[in-house]
Amino acid sequence: MPWPATARVRAAPRSAVSRGKPRWAVTESPGDPVRTYSDREIVDELFPATPEHLRPRQRRFRLEGAAEGRVLVVDRAGNARLCLVPVPPSGDPSHRLCCDLCGHTAARFEMTLLRSEVPGSAGRRWRYLTACLDPRSCDARRRNDDVVEQLLAG
Ligand SMILES: [Zn+2]
DSSP states (O other): OOOOTTOEEEEOOHHHHHTTOOSEEEESSTTSOOEEEOHHHHHHHHOTTOOGGGSOOOOSEEEEEOGGGOEEEEETTSOEEEEEEEEOOOSOTTSEEEOTTTOOEEEGGGEEEEEEEOTTSTTSOEEEEEEESOHHHHHHHOOOSHHHHHHHHO
């Protein structure tokens, strides 16, 4: 979809972003109805050679921090679908780790090790993953729900 020659791009209001609406809006002139584009449409238009794994996709879940370092996976309806429980850290603190949720790499003290009960296992099986210590930043960096869907699948 070609952009109109006179189009102006402006950031959507912050409140619209927090409700999951597109981040950008294009108006052809003042007074015209606002036409919005998703993050993916903008990447497709401006950077068509972007590899598929780097293109933003619609996400169904978000991460929320909870008490005692727990991380909740919340769906769009606001239901907590999964609780990730922190595991005490161990190992060489000078090592760098990669977040399984967003791919961010950082020092061990900026990361946490979490575990999630495999659904239907009645607490006998757990999955472990490395994640960013700050769930809000991690959620902002995540490009898709692939890892979360694997955890929910069991
Ligand atoms: Zn992360």
